[in-house]
Amino acid sequence: MTEGDIFKDMGVIPVRRMNRSGRPSPHLSLSFDSHLFSIDTSRSPKGRRQPDAYLITHAHSDHYGKSAMLSADAIATMETARALRIRHERRYEGRTVSAGGSIQVDDLEVAAYSTGHTIGSVAFGWETDSGVRVLVTGDIKNYENLPRCDLLVTEANYGDPWDPACRFEDDIVGFGDAVESGATFGAYAFGKAQRAVSLIRALGCRETVGMDDKSLALTKELLPGYGPFTPMEENGSDLNVVSPWELSRVKSQRKYVLTGRSDLPFPQIRLSDHLDFKGLMRMVEKTSPDAALIYHPEGSRANMMAHHLRELGMASISVSEIKDFF
Structure with a gap:
């Protein structure tokens, strides 16, 4: 059969x-x-x-x-x-x-x-x-x-x-270390950005998070009560969650992409939604x-x-x- x-x-x-x-x-x-x-x-x-x-x-x-x-x-x-x-x-x-x-x-x-x-x-x-x-x-x-x-x-x-790339563990420790030191994270506007914000708050960080327009609109809608947020251009700290293609616009000493991909010009922190x-x-x-x-x-x-x-x-x-x- x-x-x-x-x-x-x-x-x-x-x-x-x-x-x-x-x-x-x-x-x-x-x-x-x-x-x-x-x-x-x-x-x-x-x-x-x-x-x-x-x-x-x-x-x-x-x-x-x-x-x-x-x-x-x-x-x-x-x-x-x-x-x-x-x-x-x-x-x-x-x-x-x-x-x-x-x-x-x-x-x-x-x-x-x-x-x-x-x-x-x-x-x-x-x-x-x-x-x-x-x-x-x-x-x-x-x-x-x-x-x-x-x-x-x-x-x-x-x-x-x-495929060895199909076996991994999320690097929550590395993400936490980056949050503590103040960093900007590149994350897709829907899904990954909200997960990053949830983890930032779960780690006890209450700083204002800067975000690009689309990420900000989605996060405010889907995660009410997880603020404070601000447009990335107005953020006074280094803590930002923005779309990967916005990373070059953010003035930050530490920039990471939350992904398992290796084709982006920034250091990666493994944080998968799969x-x-x-x-x-x-x-x-x-x-x-x-x-x-x-x-x-x-x-x-x-x-x-x-x-x-x-x-x-x-x-x-x-x-x-x-x-x-x-």
Whole structure:
């Protein structure tokens, strides 16, 4: 029996949509019973089959909420909806669900589970008519809230077991030392910037944090009570959290980028919003699926993680191996 047969036996068929250039559109949809759920995708053009729901796991641009947020069938948490509105200056037209809560899609109850990747990021889970438990994680940092499932649809940002860069620990000690000495941190405006501010406050630092405009707007909206904040141009101290491309504008003796990347011209402090490979495997063990679909990002890491799971005896495919289109 092939991996494709396993999915058919479950009654959950992963499908993709072709765009006008003849290439697959981002990510995927799941067809089951009488439903079609699109997972972190752009909207379907008029004239194409429309999904019952666009599930937006979080507001990062590579999960295509900028497009899906304009549909009345979009589903996201209130925090994700607010982040999308600020990031893209558009009205969120869909419905919202709270992390730990659930929402009805026709006759189906869809639950939302916090994943710790960004403020408001969630996994979505539901049970099909035949009792198959489906779990779609999105990007994930904390798997403690996730339930057991039969079919796991998950990420592989650090899913390659043979790549040393996929095994790491966050450098919280190094980050704390830099905060204590007074430093400017380069962090993406949504997600990483809010995590940096949360850690700064958790370390007991109550200094004013300087931020660029977009980071400041998002942090004030999503972390009320975590101030004081100020625009970076008006900050009288060296403590700033700004987008990486704003680092050169900040007058500070100590500058760091909060990333695992090595292609930026500043020292790095490892502070990831993802599970590393070991964490992903622990997440798979906890959720205990019979089959897995690795859907993000498309490419070698998803392929390698799917291959690794097959070697462990689990039916698994990556998004690039999906053969059904609509």
